[in-house]
Amino acid sequence: MGDVAIQEELVAPWGEWSRRYRKGRRLLEAGTYALTEGAIAAGCRVFAGYPITPATDIAEYMSKRLPQVGGYYVQAEDELAGMHMCAGASLGGLKAMTATSGPGYTLMHDAYGWSIANEIPLVVVDAMRVGPVSGITGAPGQGEFYVSRYCSQGGNIETIVLSPASVQEAFWLTIDAFNLAERFRTVVTVLTDQVISDMWEDLFIPDDYEALADIVVPRRHNYQMPFYPLNSSDIDVPPNVIGLGTGVCVSAYTHTEEGYDIEEMEAQWAQTYRLVNKIRHHKDQILRYEAVGLDDAEVIAVAYGAPARTVKTGVLEARRRGVKAGFLRLISLWPFPDELFSRDVRYLVCELNYDGQLVREVMRAVPDKSKVHFMGKSAELHTVTELVQALDGVVTQNRIPELPYIWTEVR
Amino acid sequence: MNKLALKYLRPSQIPTKACHGCGIGMIENWILQAIDQFGLKQEDVVFGTGIGCVGRQTYGTWGGDNFGATHGRALAVATGLKIAQPDKKYIIVVGDGDAASIGTSHLIHAARRNLGVTVICEDNMGYESTGGQFSPTTPAGYVTNSSPYGMVEPSFDPCDIVKAAGATFVAETTATQWTQSVKIFKKALENDGFSFIHVRFPCNENFGAYALGTRDTLKNLEWIEEHTTGRKADGSDSDFRWETGIKHDASNSRPEFSKLLRDLQQRVQVRTAATGLGKGGH
Numbered sequence: 001m002g003d004v005a006i007q008e009e010l011v012a013p014w015g016e017w018s019r020r021y022r023k024g025r026r027l028l029e030a031g032t033y034a035l036t037e038g039a040i041a042a043g044c045r046v047f048a049g050y051p052i053t054p055a056t057d058i059a060e061y062m063s064k065r066l067p068q069v070g071g072y073y074v075q076a077e078d079e080l081a082g083m084h085m086c087a088g089a090s091l092g093g094l095k096a097m098t099a100t101s102g103p104g105y106t107l108m109h110d111a112y113g114w115s116i117a118n119e120i121p122l123v124v125v126d127a128m129r130v131g132p133v134s135g136i137t138g139a140p141g142q143g144e145f146y147v148s149r150y151c152s153q154g155g156n157i158e159t160i161v162l163s164p165a166s167v168q169e170a171f172w173l174t175i176d177a178f179n180l181a182e183r184f185r186t187v188v189t190v191l192t193d194q195v196i197s198d199m200w201e202d203l204f205i206p207d208d209y210e211a212l213a214d215i216v217v218p219r220r221h222n223y224q225m226p227f228y229p230l231n232s233s234d235i236d237v238p239p240n241v242i243g244l245g246t247g248v249c250v251s252a253y254t255h256t257e258e259g260y261d262i263e264e265m266e267a268q269w270a271q272t273y274r275l276v277n278k279i280r281h282h283k284d285q286i287l288r289y290e291a292v293g294l295d296d297a298e299v300i301a302v303a304y305g306a307p308a309r310t311v312k313t314g315v316l317e318a319r320r321r322g323v324k325a326g327f328l329r330l331i332s333l334w335p336f337p338d339e340l341f342s343r344d345v346r347y348l349v350c351e352l353n354y355d356g357q358l359v360r361e362v363m364r365a366v367p368d369k370s371k372v373h374f375m376g377k378s379a380e381l382h383t384v385t386e387l388v389q390a391l392d393g394v395v396t397q398n399r400i401p402e403l404p405y406i407w408t409e410v411r
Numbered sequence: 412m413n414k415l416a417l418k419y420l421r422p423s424q425i426p427t428k429a430c431h432g433c434g435i436g437m438i439e440n441w442i443l444q445a446i447d448q449f450g451l452k453q454e455d456v457v458f459g460t461g462i463g464c465v466g467r468q469t470y471g472t473w474g475g476d477n478f479g480a481t482h483g484r485a486l487a488v489a490t491g492l493k494i495a496q497p498d499k500k501y502i503i504v505v506g507d508g509d510a511a512s513i514g515t516s517h518l519i520h521a522a523r524r525n526l527g528v529t530v531i532c533e534d535n536m537g538y539e540s541t542g543g544q545f546s547p548t549t550p551a552g553y554v555t556n557s558s559p560y561g562m563v564e565p566s567f568d569p570c571d572i573v574k575a576a577g578a579t580f581v582a583e584t585t586a587t588q589w590t591q592s593v594k595i596f597k598k599a600l601e602n603d604g605f606s607f608i609h610v611r612f613p614c615n616e617n618f619g620a621y622a623l624g625t626r627d628t629l630k631n632l633e634w635i636e637e638h639t640t641g642r643k644a645d646g647s648d649s650d651f652r653w654e655t656g657i658k659h660d661a662s663n664s665r666p667e668f669s670k671l672l673r674d675l676q677q678r679v680q681v682r683t684a685a686t687g688l689g690k691g692g693h
Contacts, residue, residue, distance in 0.1 A: 048491060092494065
């Protein structure tokens with residue numbers, strides 16, 4: 001009694017990329033491997049970071065791979081240093097990336113602010129594990145959804161955050177993250193989790209990275225004023241470079257278009273306009289998601305990252321049993337895709353935390369927040385059985401039945 | 412305007428917003444003399460700073476490329492920059508907060524790696540831009556706005572720390588040692604590795620006012636001079652004396668950090684070519 005043809009949709013550049021690049025090898029590899037190779041394929045030549053489970057393997061792979069391709073691996077004294085080193089390398093003209101997990105991620109916020117305010121292209125991978133604090137090092141969590149948005153001092157910024165749901169997607173998405181970092185001159189966070197980073201899965205890798213030149217945004221240099229196009233939301237402005245004698249000034253202060261420190265309200269306004277609106281005005285170029293069966297859905301299950309895998313299976317199983325369920329997987333998490341939540345139906349938001357993070361944004365974006373249900377689990381993925389029960393419960397009784405280790409309270 | 416300032420600095424950014432009698436501008440002038448004697452041009456140098464009096468007053472003054480890192484992180488940023496742009500001279504001018512407190516771990520590890528930078532720690536012996544609190548280099552017992560009964564912690568000497576960590580050039584001077592400081596800065600630039608110079612200078616507004624009881628520039632400089640020579644104006648001994656001069660010189664005795672990485676890269680690429688693994692050789 002299931003649908004004959006369910007409408008499936010992937011809005012992400014790698015839909016086309018994976019059709020275009022067919023020559024390569026199929027491997028059985030880990031998410032960390034895919035994240036590393038995606039970075040190298042995108043032209044990353046510097047990795048500076050501090051080992052932390054479950055992101056450590058990225059550092060190890062990088063230490064092996066970067067010297068092979070003319071790059072540099074630095075094992076930093078801490079995450080503060082790691083991301084600042086990446087910022088320095090990127091300012092020097094090399095694409096750079098760091099990778100960490102929650103306890104290291106929070107240490108990077110000093111460098112986040114500096115890099116975002118100075119429009120330094122960087123990619124940061126956060127492989128989330130369950131918290132609080134160190135939590136369980138080998139179990140997945142999704143506790144840094146908001147932290148990845150508000151990842152720095154002082155606010156007055158917008159951020160770009162992407163999240164992959166498979167090893168293969170981690171490869172393409174990392175290339176995409178580097179592209180967005182270059183185009184928007186900002187830090188792009190790859191917010192992944194312990195399952196995706198540690199999991200081994202089928203992975204296609206193109207043979208020749210040079211052939212990816214058609215899809216990789218190369219590093220360019222801005223040789224002249226204005227170094228910071230204040231009051232402008234233009235993208236595709238070449239990044240600033242230190243070391244070529246342009247006379248650029250890069251600092252922690254509110255700056256003029258030369259980069260001089262200034263303590264005037266108008267200057268702060270102009271800087272904020274730039275940092276916020278270069279992203280807000282081009283949201284359409286950042287939107288990435290996967291959707292299944294939304295058109296006839298009475299309930300839409302929403303998830304991102306690893307949990308989206310079982311959530312999708314749960315939705316398909318529920319549909320097979322006659323529940324009109326849809327599936328929405330967010331890939332671009334920030335800026336938050338409000339436009340995907342215009343349907344006035346019920347929503348079941350599934351995430352790997354008990355406190356409820358994604359669900360709060362969904363409640364804000366939907367037409368009627370009383371129709372939003374929360375299904376929080378922690379350290380372990382939702383099972384298909386749980387999802388089918390929950391979807392059925394939401395449609396038939398307007399509530400999720402009581403299930404062990406599932407939290408439904410948001411307020 | 413000073414000829415060297417015209418040659419190297421940005422007229423629009425000097426004089427800085429420093430308080431009257433501050434030593435920061437004077438020391439920057441000495442740095443310019445060393446740069447000039449060494450024969451560097453604007454485009455040869457990347458000028459890096461941190462946060463606090465020293466960061467705020469020197470940032471953006473250099474005519475070439477400038478950066479001002481968040482508090483303590485100048486050396487972490489410089490590490491990444493040096494890898495990407497190894498042929499530049501990096502002059503990192505920071506205060507005692509950046510070097511000896513919030514950023515000490517980066518200082519230690521930059522010294523250990525022998526990162527090719529010249530760090531000039533301009534030390535006004537406290538956090539003066541926040542109104543005069545003690546720092547790890549405030550002399551023990553001295554009164555500041557956060558040690559109203561005298562600082563109870565012992566202080567430390569950042570030169571000892573970087574020397575122990577492996578710095579290849581370490582020196583200390585004070586604001587009353589003009590020619591010696593210029594000679595030492597120039598010597599530091601000759602080292603293709605990690606050079607560290609600790610320079611004490613007076614702050615009239617806070618350290619002078621609260622620890623020494625005067626905002627008089629000459630009296631505060633005299634206090635620096637007394638502790639540089641160990642002798643007061645009346646001929647008696649001062650309460651302590653700083654050891655100034657070159658403390659450790661192993662210039663060019665071991666490879667600079669970014670060179671180590673480039674050498675490693677070359678070795679790996681030779682081996683990679685031999686084993687047939689190319690650029691996509693995952």
